[in-house]
Amino acid sequence: MTLKRQRVSELLKETPGKEVLAKGWVRTKRGNKNIAFIALNDGSTINNIQIVCDFSNFTPDETFKDITTGSAIAVTGKLVESVGSGQKVEIQAEKIELYGTADPEKYPLQKKGHSMEFLREIAHLRPRTNTFGAVLRIRHAMAFAIHKYFNDRGFYYLHTPIITASDAEGAGAMFQVTTLNIDNPPRREDGKVDFSQDFFGRHTNLTVSGQLEGELGAMALGNIYTFGPTFRAENSNTPRHLAEFWMIEPEMAFVEIDENMDVAEDFIKYLVRYALDNCMDDLIFLNNMIDKGLIERLKSVVSTDFVRMTYTEAIDILVKSGAKFEYPVSWGVDLQSEHERYLVEQHFGKPVILTDYPKDIKAFYMKQNDDGKTVRGMDVLFPKIGEIIGGSQREESYDKLMARINELHMDMTNLWWYLDTRRFGSAPHSGFGLGFERLLLFVTGMSNIRDVIPFPRTPKSAEF
Ligand code: ATP
Ligand code: MN
Secondary structure (H helix, E strand, O other): OOEEEEHHHHHOOOOOOOEEEEEEEEEEEEEEEEEEEEEEEEEOOOEEEEEEEEEEOOOOOOOHHHOOEEEEEEEEEEEOOOOOOOOEEEEEEEEEEEEEEOOOOOOOOOOOOOOOEEEEHHHOHHHHOOOOOOOOOHHHHHHHHHHHHHHHOEEEEOOOOOOOOOOOOOOOOOOEOOOOOOOOOOOOOOOOOOOOOOOOOOOOOOOOHHOOOOOHHHHHHHHEEEEEEEOOOOOOOOOOOOOEEEEEEEEEEEOHHHHHHHHHHHHHHHHHHHHHHHHHHHHHHHHHHHOOOOOHHHHHHOOOEEEEEEHHHHHHHHHEEEEEOOOOOOOOOOOHHHHHHHHHHHHOOEEEEEEEEEEHHOOOOEEEEOOOEEEEEEEEEEOEEEEEEEEEEEEHHHHHHHHHHOOOOOOOOOOHHHHHHHHHHOOEEEEEEHHHHHHHHHHHOOHHHHOOOOOOOOEEEEOO
16 A cells, blocks of 8 residues: 655654655755654744654664755655654664755755855745744735734725736836737837837736725725735835735725724734644744744733824824934924834834824825824734734715816826716725735834845845
């Protein structure tokens, strides 16, 4: 009878005694002429399974010496109780097949303890490290939990387009999409590029947000969410910005700003709780190796009520704080991460939701307050991150929305369809965007956003 391969995560939970087959990559191999120990990892868990090669009853073949850190092997043997491996069980090897070697002179992950910067230069191999294995498993768990959260609550997953004809989504600089020959594009009589000859017969970009299309979905299905990649060509080389990142954007009909805040708070707490309930092995590893306060911080967020206050109140606190900021604060400024983190970390010691921002620093579609100065935006601010969610109640009045659009001299030619939501069956509605990688920064304790996505895209960097 041929043995069925089991993942290491399963094997570590098995009762000892039976024949097993494991396949994976060697993390370490050590020993002497009587016995060798191999730590095997197959990506299913942060934990390795120990393979014991006792040469009194295991005869290695000539390939055994080529089994080194990084090589791929298949091991058949008996699962036995373990005393020294740190796990309950280990495998007493009977047969080992070597699939692929990893030349110790050349394999970049031969040694442990590489810097995050170095690992970014070998982004094609870094998933094989403990840290990135943990991060990527948590990333998966969070993506799954996001779909579960919304599915369980009657939200529909709406696939909004990645290529868009609008260039006024109001959320940042855009990447252009074209099949024209950029060395010699066709030109109109006025000298401008003739995009009517382009693939789509018009000028197109990569989306910066699925929100505007999400609103169309909400005005038909009630509650929707998007979860897809978004692209921003802003040259912000910070530990919190990527040029390509994933965003989750729920949009809800008949929901106003207070309920929008309730959903945002409940959603993010659900995700953190899900990580605590389902990713503990990886969190313990990250807590030990990356950020000693991680698990405590996660627990504190799920068990605390977020502070809710207006932008104006927050400015008051910041001004009165006497704290030294790189960017000075006064009413009307766009809050910087340093200000957001001061409120969250120094002043309140917990997450904060700010509302009612000055209209001049927020997007055109936010619902205007009666004071004529502020809009019903809301940002959720988190420890170590600053803004993790940005959202708002949307302006549902066609006239008010048009007045704002005209005030901003926006060209709405390509957004005529968006305005139709306000012409036909308009209703109060709200939504927000959660940056998936910012969530992962929080949940994993990693400090650079380049290290919570498998293949980061940032200015001057898109190699892998
Ligand atoms: P910031 O002020 O931090 O640049 P923003 O206000 O431009 O963010 P929004 O347009 O409100 O961002 O986007 C919603 C969410 O998407 C943000 O709250 C954040 O979590 C995330 N986000 C925005 N820009 C980026 C980026 N360049 N890389 C990763 N996540 C981002
Ligand atoms: Mn924002």
